[in-house]
Amino acid sequence: MQQSSIASNKSINAKSAGGNSALWKRIVLHKYMYLLALPGVLYFIIFKFVPMWGLLLAFKEYNPYSGFTGSEWVGFKYFSELFSDANFYIMMRNTFAINIFGLVFLFPIPILLALMLNEVRHETFKRFNQSIVYLPHFLSWVVVASMTFFILSTDVGIINKLISESGHETISFLSNPNYFWGLLTAQSMWKEAGWGTIIFLAAMAGVDPQRYEAAVVDGANRWRQIWHITLPAIRPTIIILLILRLGHMADVGFEQILLMMNPLVLSVAEVFDTYAYTHGILKGQISMGITVGMFKGVVGFVLVIVSNYIVKKLGHEGIY
Template identity: 55%
Template structure:
């Protein structure tokens, strides 16, 4: 664009200076150059961007249902607006504290017991010198990640079921008594955590192994010259080298603290464990889908999202105060 065209454009836009017009044109031109230069990279990223646009951002309009008495017959734009009516009903509902307790308890157990497991396994595999054994272990612990929760829960019933479960049959065979693994409220949270560890620990291990591979080998050589033991190398070189990865994944995990997984809990839920199994995800399904209270269920979903956002922002600020990069 010539100088005369820039001046003519700035004169036609009231309140816009020539400098601002030049800045906007430079920005647009920079985007054009980037698109021409990296067009194949943008083309490769297009499916992922479309996925987030269609399934993550466009559905945000549905949050308006929380402020409506939504009726499928009236439609999205013609349903009655009721303000914060369903918010008041949701937070004053006697089930709210029960749902909040169960959700937070399951999430805290996952953070305390599940989150460190991939780190520990990655550190242990990093010390293995036989490459064939290392790859074998990685494959074995990673395979459950590809199994659906239907299969995982089915296997648990075959192993821990009260009637035909292998463990209970062995207990009876050796003169013991059956244990209600799957229907005991006292064991339900532990069973969920153990299933999560078994299914997803392998995936987390791969992430931390990739982070370990990025540590400069010269740091280990310097530590060996100084006489550091393997334990001292791990505490003074390895762990600080993956600290940023641990913090980022922990922040992301805190953002999902209210999202404990619908499918796993729904498949594990039964009458005897209902009081410790009912969480926001199952409650939204029961109230929103089965009872057709779409607006009320949207309030519960919105509450989960807001809590996750607050935790992510708060954890990110705390990480930055301690000198870490954080998410942004």
């Protein structure tokens, strides 16, 4: 019995050694590919995985003098405070409402824009238009917020000057809560729609041209070609990006919100990111800020899992 056990252990060790040898052979064989991937792997290890130790502070009463290990454990104290906060459901409403606006109005725009650019046959004109729609992405939110102020403010705004000169009363675009979510969505559409076309244009470039030629022979016009060839070809890309987008439903553009919010729109502008900034940075409650970030991460993780499950049940490819 003992000899059989020893033989079994030797067999397992031999298989393990053989597996390690095969792994090293693959690494040596594809060494340049691994070297190419090394910067990305190091980035995720250093900036994504190592900082995850900081999540422990969500369960501690962090004291800078006691340090990371010396701070007192408080369990779910900060989670309880977050969920019992009077503004918690307001923040959740605002966060999800802003993201739903973006999902409904912003997400389809890069797809439509990419379809239109893909139909342009003059290469120079096409590249010129691509460059124009990409440019807003490189502007900071400070510049975008300043432009919005000079266009929509009641004092110096171009729109309100035109309204005033036409004999009508000016409109408080920037201080009216009813306009805030739409204003944020419009800003994001102008700034990011062009940049979002890059992935879809790349997916369209991979479509076999012979499929379009066969469709022309069968008498399909451009609309039919888009509907039956282009859109099905980019459907996996759309689904993957949609799932990833749902994973950020608890996130909003913190810088954009911070620049655009004011006391008059606070009821519709307060989100988890600004709450974490107020408590974690301004008030020095580091543990509360980390608690908010952890809660957002859990919400995003659950949404990705659920949406990926639904997509696969519908017969499409998910992200895993």
